[in-house]
Structures are given as structure tokens and as C-alpha cells.
Amino acid sequence: MKLDWAVVWDHAGALAQGTALTILLAVATMAIALPGGLIVAMLRLSGIRPLAWASTTFTEFFRNLPLILVIYATYYILPLATGIAFSPFATALVALSLNVSAYNGETFRAGIVSIRRGQGEAALALGMSRLQAMREVVLPQALRRVLPVLASTWVALFKDTSLVSVISVGELAYTAMEIRSQTFRVLEMLTAMAAIYWMLGYPQAKLVDAINRHFGISE
Amino acid sequence: MTAPPVIEYRDVRKRFGDFTALDGVSLTIARREVVCLIGPSGSGKSTLLRCTNGLEAIDDGSILLDGKVLPTDARGVRLMRRRMGMVFQNFELFPHRTVLANVLIGPVTVLRLPRAEAEARARTLLDKVGLADKAASYPASLSGGQQQRVAIARALAMEPEVMLFDEPTSALDPETIGEVLGVMKRLAEEGMTMIVVTHEMSFARRVADRVAVFERGRIIEEGPPAQIFDAPTVERTRDFLSHLGWSG
Numbered sequence: 001m002k003l004d005w006a007v008v009w010d011h012a013g014a015l016a017q018g019t020a021l022t023i024l025l026a027v028a029t030m031a032i033a034l035p036g037g038l039i040v041a042m043l044r045l046s047g048i049r050p051l052a053w054a055s056t057t058f059t060e061f062f063r064n065l066p067l068i069l070v071i072y073a074t075y076y077i078l079p080l081a082t083g084i085a086f087s088p089f090a091t092a093l094v095a096l097s098l099n100v101s102a103y104n105g106e107t108f109r110a111g112i113v114s115i116r117r118g119q120g121e122a123a124l125a126l127g128m129s130r131l132q133a134m135r136e137v138v139l140p141q142a143l144r145r146v147l148p149v150l151a152s153t154w155v156a157l158f159k160d161t162s163l164v165s166v167i168s169v170g171e172l173a174y175t176a177m178e179i180r181s182q183t184f185r186v187l188e189m190l191t192a193m194a195a196i197y198w199m200l201g202y203p204q205a206k207l208v209d210a211i212n213r214h215f216g217i218s219e
Numbered sequence: 220m221t222a223p224p225v226i227e228y229r230d231v232r233k234r235f236g237d238f239t240a241l242d243g244v245s246l247t248i249a250r251r252e253v254v255c256l257i258g259p260s261g262s263g264k265s266t267l268l269r270c271t272n273g274l275e276a277i278d279d280g281s282i283l284l285d286g287k288v289l290p291t292d293a294r295g296v297r298l299m300r301r302r303m304g305m306v307f308q309n310f311e312l313f314p315h316r317t318v319l320a321n322v323l324i325g326p327v328t329v330l331r332l333p334r335a336e337a338e339a340r341a342r343t344l345l346d347k348v349g350l351a352d353k354a355a356s357y358p359a360s361l362s363g364g365q366q367q368r369v370a371i372a373r374a375l376a377m378e379p380e381v382m383l384f385d386e387p388t389s390a391l392d393p394e395t396i397g398e399v400l401g402v403m404k405r406l407a408e409e410g411m412t413m414i415v416v417t418h419e420m421s422f423a424r425r426v427a428d429r430v431a432v433f434e435r436g437r438i439i440e441e442g443p444p445a446q447i448f449d450a451p452t453v454e455r456t457r458d459f460l461s462h463l464g465w466s467g
């Protein structure tokens with residue numbers, strides 16, 4: 001079998017666009033899922049029964065469904081439920097945000113409850129409100145502690161964005177597969193795709209390792 | 220002891236499930252008075268302090284601050300806590316903040332003092348506890364005794380009327396206990412009203428105006444240190460003190 005790498009260079013522009021969309025999707029998802037996860041965690045720890053219950057249900061639902069199912073389901077249900085036609089990108093953003101918010105919620109919750117009770121009490125004893133104690137004392141410490149987990153979630157998310165190619169979002173995986181079906185250059189396109197994901201992912205994974213070394217064993 | 224009471228406990232009761240931690244505690248703390256709470260482990264000393272500033276709710280009886288029953292609504296509790304400083308056995312400094320930022324945090328977030336004013340106040344207090352040079356350090360780099368002195372400065376930054384100490388030296392190496400007790404003694408001499416849970420009998424003897432002996436959620440004996448330590452009238456007080464190796 002003869003490999004023709006020219007096909008990759010011929011479509012370099014499209015691949016670059018796909019890559020940009022992959023990065024944009026991952027960044028936008030995290031930008032939503034960080035505050036999203038924080039809200040999920042706060043509701044869970046609010047001590048208000050219905051809110052805690054809703055949060056737990058949300059978390060357990062989206063953490064335990066295959067992401068691809070969530071993506072398909074969002075694609076079919078979201079327009080029906082809202083009466084609005086969502087672009088594939090917006091649909092993908094919603095699906096990924098639901099999934100990652102569930103994970104982040106659990107991460108934040110675990111981080112918050114890992115902070116010694118006395119820390120929150122010391123803040124309250126100074127006259128702070130519960131919200132102030134959370135914001136000034138508990139959360140900053142919890143965030144530091146869960147940073148490695150958030151970083152791993154980020155790396156996983158970056159790769160998982162490829163799943164939204166099933167609903168025709170023109171990110172990297174979809175773009176590569178499209179070129180493949182037009183040119184029948186399967187191995188070349190898979191290789192190019194792998195190379196791009198790897199080149200982007202590897203430094204991130206190394207960064208995560210560094211974060212783990214730095215924050216993983218503090219206190 | 221003619222000064223009006225700052226804090227008054229009236230038949231205070233507290234249960235944790237089936238366990239009675241406070242079984243009818245009555246005690247009066249006058250302004251400028253230093254009262255030491257002593258007694259065996261689990262006798263309810265910490266619980267009384269925690270009920271005093273609302274970290275635990277009492278089940279029965281009442282606690283009065285300046286003649287008024289302690290509030291139970293969130294806002295009232297916050298206002299009440301501003302008037303009481305609490306010092307914990309494990310310091311509970313905020314590890315992600317510098318020493319200065321630990322002392323600043325109350326005045327800035329709770330009292331909403333302008334930053335410069337809060338910082339001036341914090342530096343004065345750090346100077347007072349002998350740690351002016353540690354302002355930029357993080358708590359983890361300090362000795363236990365230094366951390367506890369920062370914790371005292373942090374509580375004082377709220378300019379409380381009463382200070383509550385829960386075994387402030389129990390987690391310390393012997394060589395740093397003295398520096399913390401020294402700070403507390405000076406505070407007492409300046410007229411701060413203090414309730415001190417302690418196992419440091421020599422401190423109680425030298426500094427306390429009154430000592431209350433706890434056992435099983437009750438005060439079994441109460442009086443000036445000379446009475447408690449030299450002529451206890453209750454058999455169990457004598458047992459407790461001799462158990463500690465106290466011989467007068």
C-alpha cells in the first residue's frame with residue numbers, strides 16, 4: 001500500500017480550522033463547567049434538601065451515561081424541548097458542559113469536604129457569613145487541592161471533544177473524517193489526526209504531571 | 220466582682236444524641252475577669268465555649284451576653300461573634316494566606332475596614348504578640364507557638380469584648396508554651412475578659428480570677444484559684460488535681 005502524504009498538506013487549512021474549533025470547544029466547555037460544577041457542588045452542600053437532591057441526581061445522571069449518548073440525546077431533545085434550532089456547535093457545547101459540570105461538581109464537592117472543619121469554624125468565629133467563609137477560606141484551599149483532578153478532567157475533555165463529530169460539528173475529528181471520505185486516504189488522515197491530537201495533548205499531560213507534583217502532596 | 224456580668228450561663232444543657240455534654244451549667248463572667256475552665260477530658264469545657272459563640276446550639280437554659288439572650292438568627296449570631304474572639308487548640312490559621320493576611324481578614328471582610336486601616340491595625344497587633352517580622356510569612360513556616368500568637372492577633376483584630384481560649388497550648392511543644400501564655404497573661408493584665416479552657420494549672424493559678432472545675436457536663440466546684448488549688452472542698456476536684464500531679 002502506497003501512502004500519499006500530500007493529501008494532508010492539501011487540506012492543511014481545513015485541518016487547522018478543525019483544530020481551532022476543537023480548542024475552542026474544549027475551552028468554552030471548561031469555561032461553563034467550572035462555574036457549573038461549583039454551583040452543582042454548592043447546591044449539594046447547601047443543606048437544603050430539595051437542592052441537594054437535585055444536585056445529586058444531576059451528577060449521578062450525567063456521570064454515569066456514556067458521553068456519546070448524551071451528545072445524541074441533546075441533539076434530538078434540545079430543539080424539541082426549547083423550540084429553538086441549535087447549531088451543531090452549540091448542541092455540542094451543551095452536551096459536553098452537562099457532562100463536565102457533573103464531573104467538576106463531584107470534584108469540587110470532594111475538595112470542599114476535605115478541608116478541615118475547624119477552618120470554616122475559625123472563619124465563622126470571626127463573624128463571617130457562611131458564604132464569606134466559603135469564599136475566603138474554604139474554597140481557595142479546596143481549589144488548590146483539586147487542581148490536579150481538574151487538570152486531568154481537562155485532558156480527558158480535550159480528547160472527548162472528538163465525540164461530537166457524530167453530530168457533524170466541524171472540529172478536528174470530523175474534519176479529518178470528512179477529508180478521508182472524500183479522498184479515501186484513510187491511513188494518512190488517521191495519522192494526521194493522531195499527530196495533531198498528540199502534539200496538543202502531550203504538553204498538556206506533562207503540565208498535569210507538573211501540577212500533580214506541585215500540588216498533589218501539599219498538607 | 221461588682222462589675223456587671225458580660226456573660227451569664229443559666230442552667231445550660233447540651234446533648235449530642237443520647238449523650239449529655241452539658242448538664243445544667245450556670246456561671247457568671249464579669250467584665251475584665253479571667254475565668255479558667257479545668258476538668259477531665261470530655262467533661263464539656265470545649266462544648267461550653269462552642270455554645271458561647273454559637274458554633275453549637277444549646278438545647279436548654281440560656282446564655283446571656285450583656286444581659287441579653289444570645290441571638291439565634293444568622294445575622295444576630297454574626298454580630299454576636301464579632302464581640303467574641305475565639306482561639307482554637309489547633310490554631311486554625313488560614314494556610315493559604317500570609318500571617319498579615321490572616322490578621323487582616325476579619326477587619327476587611329467582616330468589619331469592612333479600609334485596607335490601609337485594617338493593615339495598620341494588623342501590624343500593631345502582630346507587633347504586640349512579638350511577630351512583626353513574620354507578617355509576610357506563611358503559617359506553615361512558623362512554629363506552633365508563633366502560629367498560636369498569630370491566631371490570638373487574628374481574634375484581637377476584631378476588637379472583641381471577650382476572648383475564648385480552647386486549650387490554646389495543648390498542641391504546642393513545651394518550649395513554645397511559655398510565649399503563648401505570656402501573651403495571654405499580658406492580655407489579662409490589660410483588662411480583657413477571658414474564658415480559658417486549659418490544662419496549664421500554673422497559668423490558671425497565676426492569672427485566673429476564678430477557676431471552674433468541670434466534670435461530666437457540670438461545674439462541680441468554682442472559686443478563686445487559691446481555694447481550688449490549695450483547699451478544694453470537693454473530693455473530685457482533689458482527685459482531678461492530684462491526677463494531674465498538682466501538689467499546690
Ligand SMILES: Nc1ncnc2c1ncn2[C@@H]1O[C@H](COP(=O)(O)OP(=O)(O)OP(=O)(O)O)[C@@H](O)[C@H]1O
Binds near residue numbers: 238240261264267
Ligand atoms: N459534635 C459532637 N457530636 C457528638 N459528641 C460530641 C460532639 N462534640 C463533643 N461531643 C462529646 O461531648 C463530650 C464533651 O466534649 P468536649 O469537647 O466539650 O469536652 P472537653 O471537656 O473539651 O474535653 P477535652 O479536654 O478532651 O477537650 C465528649 O464526650 C465528646 O465526645
Ligand SMILES: [Mg+2]
Binds near residue numbers: 264385
Ligand atoms: Mg476540649
